[in-house]
Amino acid sequence: MQIRFEDKDGIRICMAEGDIDINTSPQAKKMFDKVLKDKSGKVLINLQKVEYIDSSGLATLVEILKNIKSYGGKLKLSNLSSKVKSLFEITKLEKLFDISDSHDEAVKSF
Amino acid sequence: MNQTAKIDKRIEIPSDIGYIKKVSHELLESLNRFCIDKSVQFDVRLAVEEAVRNAIEHGNNYDKALPVLIRYVIDSKKVTVDIEDKGEGFHLKNVPDPREEGNLLEEGGRGVLLIHKLMDKVAYNKKGNRVRMTKFWRV
Numbered sequence: 006m007q008i009r010f011e012d013k014d015g016i017r018i019c020m021a022e023g024d025i026d027i028n029t030s031p032q033a034k035k036m037f038d039k040v041l042k043d044k045s046g047k048v049l050i051n052l053q054k055v056e057y058i059d060s061s062g063l064a065t066l067v068e069i070l071k072n073i074k075s076y077g078g079k080l081k082l083s084n085l086s087s088k089v090k091s092l093f094e095i096t097k098l099e100k101l102f103d104i105s106d107s108h109d110e111a112v113k114s115f
Numbered sequence: 116m117n118q119t120a121k122i123d124k125r126i127e128i129p130s131d132i133g134y135i136k137k138v139s140h141e142l143l144e145s146l147n148r149f150c151i152d153k154s155v156q157f158d159v160r161l162a163v164e165e166a167v168r169n170a171i172e173h174g175n176n177y178d179k180a181l182p183v184l185i186r187y188v189i190d191s192k193k194v195t196v197d198i199e200d201k202g203e204g205f206h207l208k209n210v211p212d213p214r215e216e217g218n219l220l221e222e223g224g225r226g227v228l229l230i231h232k233l234m235d236k237v238a239y240n241k242k243g244n245r246v247r248m249t250k251f252w253r254v
Contacts, residue, residue, distance in 0.1 A: 026164070027132055027135060027164065028136065059161055060223070060224075060225040060229060064225070095229060096213060097219060098219065101219050
């Protein structure tokens with residue numbers, strides 16, 4: 006998997022691409038740790054190009070959320086496919102994460 | 116759905132996380148031969164990968180000398196997947212519900228829930244070291 010990131014209007018925007026699963030989660034965790042090293046206060050992870058997430062991927066996102074919350078930052082997720090979104094619904098992680106349908110909606114909601 | 120009659124396949128892998136994809140790739144190839152909907156493929160892939168992972172991690176405790184046995188049967192109505200490890204077995208009632216408020220921030224423990232929600236039928240043998248999962252096609 007890959008993550009491209011840029012800072013725009015004070016928001017660290019992370020564009021994730023590829024599966025986040027048992028094989029790629031350790032790598033994803035390392036990449037996000039690096040991207041968030043400076044404790045960005047507003048973080049958006051756009052999952053439009055993530056077609057598959059398993060329980061390891063969900064665990065990685067929970068870890069990232071905990072990390073960001075630990076320093077008082079905010080994390081939003083956007084552009085989840087219907088299948089990926091269904092996993093957040095099944096596991097009730099939708100209660101934990103701030104999820105927007107679109108990128109623009111997520112940016113505006115910070 | 117095409118007219119492929121039936122696929123009955125057995126796979127044996129060592130208890131190594133690196134082999135999980137081998138199982139799901141083979142299964143997905145077989146599901147493609149039946150022209151199974153991508154959304155259903157997603158559910159079956161995820162459930163099988165989670166169950167194989169549980170067998171490797173919790174069943175065989177990552178002991179590469181111990182195999183995980185997988186058998187899947189696909190026909191015009193459904194796929195049934197059996198996954199067996201060499202462990203002591205587990206019992207569903209001992210698995211905490213990851214949806215409970217106090218567990219939401221836990222990093223693990225969602226695999227079994229996903230298996231049960233994504234498949235139509237899930238059953239265990241008495242010992243708890245073999246799971247049978249079934250998904251029916253809705254045509």
